[in-house]
Structures are given as C-alpha cells and as structure tokens.
Amino acid sequence: AAKGQGKARFKLFESTMHERLVERIDREARLRDAVPGGELRLHLQPVVDLVDRRMRGVEALVRWEDPELGLLPPAAFIPLAEETGLVVDIDRWVLVEACRTLRNWRDRAPDTAPSWISVNISAAHLELPDLTDHVAQALAASGLPADCLVLEVTETVLMSDIAVSSTRLEQLRRLGVRIAIDDFGTGYSSLGYLRDIPVDVLKIDRSFITGLVDSTRQRDLVTAVVQLGHTLGLRVVVEGVEDEAQLAVLVAIGCRLAQGYHLGRPELAESLAGRMATATVLV
Ligand code: C2E
Ligand code: MG
Numbered sequence: 001a002a003k004g005q006g007k008a009r010f011k012l013f014e015s016t017m018h019e020r021l022v023e024r025i026d027r028e029a030r031l032r033d034a035v036p037g038g039e040l041r042l043h044l045q046p047v048v049d050l051v052d053r054r055m056r057g058v059e060a061l062v063r064w065e066d067p068e069l070g071l072l073p074p075a076a077f078i079p080l081a082e083e084t085g086l087v088v089d090i091d092r093w094v095l096v097e098a099c100r101t102l103r104n105w106r107d108r109a110p111d112t113a114p115s116w117i118s119v120n121i122s123a124a125h126l127e128l129p130d131l132t133d134h135v136a137q138a139l140a141a142s143g144l145p146a147d148c149l150v151l152e153v154t155e156t157v158l159m160s161d162i163a164v165s166s167t168r169l170e171q172l173r174r175l176g177v178r179i180a181i182d183d184f185g186t187g188y189s190s191l192g193y194l195r196d197i198p199v200d201v202l203k204i205d206r207s208f209i210t211g212l213v214d215s216t217r218q219r220d221l222v223t224a225v226v227q228l229g230h231t232l233g234l235r236v237v238v239e240g241v242e243d244e245a246q247l248a249v250l251v252a253i254g255c256r257l258a259q260g261y262h263l264g265r266p267e268l269a270e271s272l273a274g275r276m277a278t279a280t281v282l283v
C-alpha cells in the first residue's frame with residue numbers, strides 16, 4: 001500500500017509540474033505579445049519635495065494589462081521577462097513612453113509638470129552595449145532634454161558586475177542623463193562604489209522607513225545615510241512613505257525628497273496630470 005501511495009503521490013507531483021510548465025509556457029507566449037499588442041501601461045508615482053510639498057519628479061512603473069488576467073504588477077511578470085530576455089523590450093517601451101509622456105506634459109503644462117522622470121533599468125538591459133543607443137533614441141524621438149531623464153539601477157544589479165556597470169553608466173552620463181541607485185541599502189554594497197561610479201541620486205529603500213517612527217536606531221541610520229548622500233553632493237530620495245508621522249521624522253532629519261503611498265500612489269499620467277492641474281500641493 002505504501003508503494004502504491006508513493007506512486008500516486010509521484011503522479012500528483014508530475015501533474016503539478018506539468019501544469020506549472022504549461023502555465024509558464026502560456027504566460028511566456030502572452031508576455032511576448034504584450035509589447036506589440038499594446039498591453040503595457042505606464043503608471044507614474046510622484047517624488048515630492050518635503051519642504052514645499054510640491055511634486056518634483058515622477059517614477060515610471062510598468063503594468064501589464066493582460067486581456068484575461070487584468071492589470072498585473074511588475075512582480076507578476078518582470079521575473080519571467082528577465083528569464084526570457086523579454087525585459088529588454090519592456091524596458092525599451094517604458095523608456096520611449098516615459099520620455100514622450102514627460103515631453104507632452106511639459107509642453108501642455110510647463111508650470112505644473114515635474115522636472116524629471118525616472119525609469120527602472122533591468123540587469124539584462126544594463127549589460128547590453130545597446131542600452132546607450134536605446135536611451136539616445138528615446139530622447140531623440142521625444143525631444144525630451146537628457147537632464148530630465150533619470151535611470152534607476154538597483155544596488156544589487158550594479159554590484160553584480162561593477163566593471164560593466166561603471167562603463168555603461170559613464171556612457172549614459174555622457175548623454176546627459178542622471179543615474180539613481182535604487183533600493184539603496186538592501187544589497188551587499190561596499191560603499192567604495194559611490195566613489196568609483198558616477199551617481200546622481202540615492203533612493204533609500206522602503207525597508208528603512210518602516211519602523212522609523214518607533215526606533216531611534218532606525219532613525220539614526222536613516223539620518224546617517226541621508227547625510228552621507230548630501231555630503232557626496234547627491235540627491236537623496238526616501239521610498240515608501242506611508243503616513244504623516246514618518247513624513248514629520250523625515251523632515252526633522254533633513255530629508256528633502258520622498259516618494260510613497262502617503263504622497264501619491266502610482267497612477268496613469270493623464271489622471272496625475274489632471275490632479276496637478278487643479279492642485280499644486282499633493283498632501
Ligand atoms: P522600485 O523601482 O523600487 O519601485 C518602487 C515600488 O514600491 C513600486 O512597486 C511602488 O508602487 C512601490 N511603492 C511606492 N510607494 C510605496 C509605499 O508607500 N508603500 C509600499 N508598500 N510600496 C510602495 P511596483 O510598481 O509594484 O514595482 C516593483 C518593482 O518592479 C520596482 O521597484 C522595480 O524594481 C520593478 N519595475 C517597475 N517598473 C519597471 C520597469 O519598467 N522595468 C523594470 N526593469 N523593472 C520595473
Ligand atoms: Mg525604482
């Protein structure tokens with residue numbers, strides 16, 4: 001009986017594996033159609049100046065509107081896109097769309113449009129020498145000034161091949177775009193790269209903001225990182241601000257720029273632009 005049970009269990013295991021494989025192949029085929037099928041959507045989240053509470057920049061965050069599954073967050077498809085190399089097409093679409101969006105916004109509403117838009121760059125794309133051309137093409141096609149574009153690279157990606165990263169970032173910097181380190185503080189970072197790599201913006205990871213109000217230690221840590229960034233002449237953006245109490249602490253420790261649900265959730269450009277047309281202050 002034990003043997004029979006084992007066999008049955010193995011069959012079950014096999015069929016689960018089979019289902020997973022079929023699902024993955026199906027998902028991959030759908031994802032392949034996402035860019036040409038016009039199924040990607042760009043959501044923008046404001047980056048806010050804490051002193052005057054005005055929007056200074058926006059971050060472009062991609063979503064996939066699958067005809068059957070609905071609106072999917074990056075976590076539901078970026079890992080598969082990375083495995084299959086499709087992420088480069090997605091990143092390219094986001095780059096073009098982001099540049100076009102900010103250019104139009106600045107043309108229509110120069111007084112309320114943000115000064116910059118930031119775009120997340122995947123590891124696979126950073127490795128490609130073509131990245132520089134892709135960025136140059138997106139800027140040329142939209143007519144957006146290069147200094148209005150920020151490229152976000154996570155610390156982990158940056159550190160995985162520091163030689164390739166610094167070469168690529170140098171090339172990008174020469175175009176006039178700015179570079180941000182995303183999720184700062186979550187990777188195994190040797191601070192030495194801040195000396196060797198051309199960086200303009202530090203984005204302190206959301207995990208440092210949770211607990212900011214109750215923990216002195218956490219507050220001291222964030223204070224030190226913000227000061228480090230400012231001392232190096234970098235812009236520092238704090239991610240994941242979810243309430244007014246966190247905001248008050250951040251202002252007290254001298255943090256100038258922040259992003260988070262409390263300041264604005266990611267939303268479509270038209271809807272954000274519409275809100276900004278009637279209100280200059282977000283919170
Ligand atoms: P990220 O670049 O660190 O983006 C910030 C993420 O935190 C976003 O999630 C945003 O919606 C979320 N967030 C913002 N404020 C808050 C807050 O107050 N609380 C909480 N809990 N979350 C907040 P999202 O849009 O799901 O994106 C997740 C990640 O997917 C991004 O992390 C980025 O690494 C990646 N991603 C997004 N768009 C793209 C893209 O166009 N290309 C590539 N390669 N990756 C992308
Ligand atoms: Mg980012």
Ligand code: MG
Nearest residue numbers: 182183203239
């Ligand atoms: Mg981040």
Ligand code: MG
Nearest residue numbers: 182183205206
């Ligand atoms: Mg992140």
